[in-house]
Amino acid sequence: MLKNIALGLLVVVFLSACHFKKKASGDATKTMDTMIVKDVHTLSNADSVQMQHLELNIKVDMDKKQISGCAVWTINNQKNARQLVLDTYDLTIDSVTVDGKSVPYTLDAKIKFLGSALRIPITAGSKSVSICYKTGSDARALQWLDAQQTHDKKHPFLYTQSESIYARSWIPCADGPGIRFTYNAHVQVPKGLMALMSALNTQEVSADGNYDFEMNLPIPAYLMALAVGDITFKSIDDRTGVYAEPGMIEKSRYEFEDVGKMVNTAEQLYGPYRWGRYDVLVLPPGFPIGGMENPRLTFCTPTVIAGDRSLVSLIAHELAHSWSGNLVTNATWDDFWLNEGFTDYFERRIIEQMLGKSYSDMLWELGYQDLVDNVKELGDKSKDTWLKLDLKGRDPDDGLTDIPYEKGSHFLKLIENTVGRDRFDRFLVKYFDEHAFKTMTTEAFLTYMDTTLLKDDSESKKTLKINAWVYGPGIPPNCPRADQERFMRVDSERIKFLNDIPAAQLNVTDWTTHEWLQFLRKMPPALSVVQMKKLDDAFMFRTTGNSEIADLWFIMAVRANYTAPYPEMEQFLSTVGRRKFLEPLYGEMMKTPHGTEMAKRLYAKYRKNYHPLAQESLDKMIMKK
Numbered sequence: 001m002l003k004n005i006a007l008g009l010l011v012v013v014f015l016s017a018c019h020f021k022k023k024a025s026g027d028a029t030k031t032m033d034t035m036i037v038k039d040v041h042t043l044s045n046a047d048s049v050q051m052q053h054l055e056l057n058i059k060v061d062m063d064k065k066q067i068s069g070c071a072v073w074t075i076n077n078q079k080n081a082r083q084l085v086l087d088t089y090d091l092t093i094d095s096v097t098v099d100g101k102s103v104p105y106t107l108d109a110k111i112k113f114l115g116s117a118l119r120i121p122i123t124a125g126s127k128s129v130s131i132c133y134k135t136g137s138d139a140r141a142l143q144w145l146d147a148q149q150t151h152d153k154k155h156p157f158l159y160t161q162s163e164s165i166y167a168r169s170w171i172p173c174a175d176g177p178g179i180r181f182t183y184n185a186h187v188q189v190p191k192g193l194m195a196l197m198s199a200l201n202t203q204e205v206s207a208d209g210n211y212d213f214e215m216n217l218p219i220p221a222y223l224m225a226l227a228v229g230d231i232t233f234k235s236i237d238d239r240t241g242v243y244a245e246p247g248m249i250e251k252s253r254y255e256f257e258d259v260g261k262m263v264n265t266a267e268q269l270y271g272p273y274r275w276g277r278y279d280v281l282v283l284p285p286g287f288p289i290g291g292m293e294n295p296r297l298t299f300c301t302p303t304v305i306a307g308d309r310s311l312v313s314l315i316a317h318e319l320a321h322s323w324s325g326n327l328v329t330n331a332t333w334d335d336f337w338l339n340e341g342f343t344d345y346f347e348r349r350i351i352e353q354m355l356g357k358s359y360s361d362m363l364w365e366l367g368y369q370d371l372v373d374n375v376k377e378l379g380d381k382s383k384d385t386w387l388k389l390d391l392k393g394r395d396p397d398d399g400l401t402d403i404p405y406e407k408g409s410h411f412l413k414l415i416e417n418t419v420g421r422d423r424f425d426r427f428l429v430k431y432f433d434e435h436a437f438k439t440m441t442t443e444a445f446l447t448y449m450d451t452t453l454l455k456d457d458s459e460s461k462k463t464l465k466i467n468a469w470v471y472g473p474g475i476p477p478n479c480p481r482a483d484q485e486r487f488m489r490v491d492s493e494r495i496k497f498l499n500d501i502p503a504a505q506l507n508v509t510d511w512t513t514h515e516w517l518q519f520l521r522k523m524p525p526a527l528s529v530v531q532m533k534k535l536d537d538a539f540m541f542r543t544t545g546n547s548e549i550a551d552l553w554f555i556m557a558v559r560a561n562y563t564a565p566y567p568e569m570e571q572f573l574s575t576v577g578r579r580k581f582l583e584p585l586y587g588e589m590m591k592t593p594h595g596t597e598m599a600k601r602l603y604a605k606y607r608k609n610y611h612p613l614a615q616e617s618l619d620k621m622i623m624k625k
């Protein structure tokens, strides 16, 4: 997933631009089988009962905003458990059968964040458990959009966001990243709409609204995904393509021209892409995050459609998850850096390969700046700045900071610098290959690295100071820093501007989004209205189609009390649903009494356009003050 916090994500994002195991193949991994560690965020007992396959048969009612149907689980009760326990969140259970016979089930009281455990009596020989159910109005994974909230404004739209523990709000399941299963689905939607899943997908609208899906590779529940809407498809090459609303398809196809090449580049780095097709679905504007790496079908924010392909590196991040996250998956949300740190690192390697080192250096530097800011925010002694997190009793989304992404990727960059790129790359290819479709804990990874890459290399171990990174706070002193070649040129142009050289005389030829971000981020905390106006007149920031630059510009405008771009800012807030943009912008407004009034007025007007997850964090920030 592309992180959603402040500007931190930028890097990841545009840079272009935003989550196990089955059968052990090598001896080294034999001890790490599914669910060897306790995942405190699932109430299920999938450590006793093996969840093998899901047969999902659901109907999507766009008017009632409800999914209903049955989930049939094929299980293997080798350990003779007396009950199967599944995760649910705000589901109404209509009936439960085991091997075709009705059974008395119980639904526990709701636990904060986790939902209600569904307890189903089973026996050693039980094979098939069917649960018929309906989703509730508080389904955290589901965003139901009225036609007005879509790009084309003609038909309603539904999409899911199951990471981290929201799959249980639309499917009764064992909802932990360490539990994998294959699935088939039959989905019925209103005629004329297309349905897509994290599976083998159609490219055509079905005549009767019925769709069938197959995912024959085992995935965890957080990668279950569904989108329903007025969607059309355009091919990029023979294994990649793009889905979007008809009014967005041409722009989206143009923006993603290089996605096929990107998959080839990723394969050259870390081995074969194992999921068949790689398609991208561009969602309506309310999507709360940058992107979600749903297997075979990345969900992405329309804010990457900048018109000039300058933000598509977000796709490099989601694509990289096809290895780090989807193929080798963090065992629990405490090990989240294994998904996101690896993916940020991999994303920058893809970008380096495609656009050159000086380009990826900019991404590394912006990421480093985000890391510094985030550590400052969390406190440099905070345990939340360890790579290995401790999310017990908390919402796993509390771990969704820059730490797993940026501290994680910088740790990997340090390893690369220490042992040499060739040696590290060979190690990563082997790591992905030996642990494909398996789960990884932080401890298992460190042991694996210790017995392979760092075997007989005490010198490197001494240099790395691994414990300070993984089980220590803040930014370790040996944190690597990228070359600043391009940003030094940007910095000197900024200094010229601050010394009253007219903005029109600055040398900004060929600047990318990253250079503009560096230019603006390093401005003094509050520019004068006169300075803001000079910049706006010269570079038209307030009307930029680039969401990364627009968001930063609006934040600076609020800070400087420069009101000229407020109409454009309101337009931006009325459509964009990405938390990474909304939270810092509303946050800046909330710093003054006048701004608070504006934030409350705008939020009351546009709250309905935002995803439930974005509403949750913004409610806390704006309504409760």
Ligand SMILES: [Zn+2]
Pocket: 001, 002, 003, 018, 317, 321, 339, 340, 343
């Ligand atoms: Zn990610």
